[in-house]
Amino acid sequence: MLETLLRAHIGDEWRDVLDELARARNWATSHDVVRLGKSLAELSAAYNDVTRAALSRPKREWLGARLVFSFVRDVPKVTLAVREVVSRRALALPSDRPLRVLDLGAGLGASSWGLVRAFALLGQQGRIEVDAIDTDRDALDLNAALVRNVARQGDVELVVHTGLVRTWSDVESRSYDVVLLGQVLSELDVELSGEERVTKHATLVTSLLAQLESSGFLVIVEPALRATSRHLHKVRDAVLANEHVSIHGPCVHRAGCPALLRESDWCHEDVDLALPQYLVPVARAAGLRYEGITFSYVILSTRGVASLPPTSAVYRVVSRAMISKGKRELHLCGYFAQGETREVAATKVDRLDRDITPSNAAWDELCRGDLLEVDSPLNKNKPRVSRVVHLRLIR
Numbered sequence: 001m002l003e004t005l006l007r008a009h010i011g012d013e014w015r016d017v018l019d020e021l022a023r024a025r026n027w028a029t030s031h032d033v034v035r036l037g038k039s040l041a042e043l044s045a046a047y048n049d050v051t052r053a054a055l056s057r058p059k060r061e062w063l064g065a066r067l068v069f070s071f072v073r074d075v076p077k078v079t080l081a082v083r084e085v086v087s088r089r090a091l092a093l094p095s096d097r098p099l100r101v102l103d104l105g106a107g108l109g110a111s112s113w114g115l116v117r118a119f120a121l122l123g124q125q126g127r128i129e130v131d132a133i134d135t136d137r138d139a140l141d142l143n144a145a146l147v148r149n150v151a152r153q154g155d156v157e158l159v160v161h162t163g164l165v166r167t168w169s170d171v172e173s174r175s176y177d178v179v180l181l182g183q184v185l186s187e188l189d190v191e192l193s194g195e196e197r198v199t200k201h202a203t204l205v206t207s208l209l210a211q212l213e214s215s216g217f218l219v220i221v222e223p224a225l226r227a228t229s230r231h232l233h234k235v236r237d238a239v240l241a242n243e244h245v246s247i248h249g250p251c252v253h254r255a256g257c258p259a260l261l262r263e264s265d266w267c268h269e270d271v272d273l274a275l276p277q278y279l280v281p282v283a284r285a286a287g288l289r290y291e292g293i294t295f296s297y298v299i300l301s302t303r304g305v306a307s308l309p310p311t312s313a314v315y316r317v318v319s320r321a322m323i324s325k326g327k328r329e330l331h332l333c334g335y336f337a338q339g340e341t342r343e344v345a346a347t348k349v350d351r352l353d354r355d356i357t358p359s360n361a362a363w364d365e366l367c368r369g370d371l372l373e374v375d376s377p378l379n380k381n382k383p384r385v386s387r388v389v390h391l392r393l394i395r
C-alpha cells in the first residue's frame with residue numbers, strides 16, 4: 001500500500017490551485033488542452049536541445065506549462081529518490097527545530113514538495129524550511145504562491161524563503177540538512193566540453209557537500225536522457241574519488257559506475273506511474289508520454305559508511321524485466337562473485353521458469369529500481385538464479 005502511495009502523483013486537489021495561479025497570469029489552464037499542449041511541446045523541445053539555446057530566451061507562457069503540467073509530473077521524482085533514506089530514518093525530521101533545506105535551481109519547488117511528500121507518506125511529522133534559490137524571479141514568485149496556497153502535506157509543514165541569484169557563489173554559506181539539485185545540473189555550463197564540465201560540476205557538488213550538516217544528504221535528480229544521466233554518473237564517480245564522500249542511492253557500491261563502460265548504456269529510473277487522468281489529454285496534445293516517469297538520481301553525503309561492503313549480496317535492479325519463453329531476465333548492479341573475489345558489475349541475470357521455488361519467488365515481483373538481497377553473491381560467469389538461491393525484495 002505504502003509503495004503504491006510513493007509511486008503515485010500528487011492528487012487532483014492541486015489542480016484548482018495550479019489552474020488558478022495560471023489563470024491569474026493569463027496562461028493556459030489544464031482545461032485549455034490545445035493551448036497548454038502547444039506550450040508544453042515547445043518547452044519540451046527546448047529542454048531536449050542539448051545547446052539549451054531556446055531555454056536562454058524562454059517564453060513566459062512556458063512557465064505556465066511548467067506550473068500546470070511539469071510541476072505535477074516532477075514532484076514524485078524526489079519522493080522516489082529519497083524513499084529509502086527516509087523510510088530507514090537515516091533522513092528524519094528533527095523534533096526540536098525545522099529541517100533546513102537548500103533547493104538550488106528551485107523553480108516552482110517541485111523538488112521541495114517531493115521531499116515534503118516523502119516525509120508525509122512515510123509517517124513523519126514536523127516542519128521543513130527551504131531556501132529556494134533560482135535566477136528566475138517569476139518562478140520564485142510562483143514557488144512562494146504555491147506554498148501560501150498549500151503549505152502542508154499530511155503532518156509536514158513547508159516554509160519557503162526565496163532568493164534570486166546570478167551565480168552560485170551568491171548562495172550564502174549556511175549549513176543544511178538537505179541540499180536539493182533538481183534537474184538543474186543539466187542547465188549549467190552547457191558551453192563547456194564534456195570533461196571540463198564534469199570537473200566543474202564535481203567541484204560544485206563537493207562544495208555543496210561541505211555545506212551539509214554531518215548527518216545531511218545531497219540529492220541530485222536529472223532528466224533520464226542518455227547525455228544527462230551519463231554526465232551525472234561521471235560527476236558521481238569524480239566526487240566519490242574522495243573517500244569521505246559516501247553514496248546512498250541508487251548505487252549499492254562506490255566503485256565506478258558500470259553503465260559508463262559502454263557509450264550506449266545509461267542508468268536511469270523508469271517508474272510505472274500514470275499521470276493524473278486530467279493531464280493525459282494535455283500530454284497527448286504535446287506528444288509526450290503519459291505512462292511512467294523517468295529520471296536519474298544520486299544521493300550523497302559525507303557521513304561515511306552506507307555504501308555497502310564488497311561482501312554484501314545486495315543488488316539494484318537497473319532494467320525493466322525481460323520476459324521470454326521459459327525465463328525472466330533483469331539487469332542487476334552490485335557485487336558479483338568472480339572466483340575468490342568480488343567484482344562490481346551491471347549484468348543480465350535470469351531465472352528459468354522451471355527453477356521457480358518459494359525461496360526465489362520474489363524474482364517475479366522485481367522491477368526497475370527495486371533492491372534485492374541474495375543469500376550469497378551471484379556468480380558473474382553464470383549469472384542465474386537457481387532453485388536454491390534465497391531472494392528477498394527490500395522495500
Ligand SMILES: C[S@@+](CC[C@H](N)C(=O)[O-])C[C@H]1O[C@@H](n2cnc3c(N)ncnc32)[C@H](O)[C@@H]1O
Binds near residue numbers: 105109110136188
Ligand atoms: C528544470 S527547472 C527545475 C526546477 C525544480 N528544481 C524541479 O526539480 O522541478 C531548472 C531551474 O533551474 C534554474 N536555473 C538555471 N540556471 C540557474 C543558475 N545558474 N542558478 C540558479 N538557478 C538556475 C532555472 O531558472 C529553473 O527554474
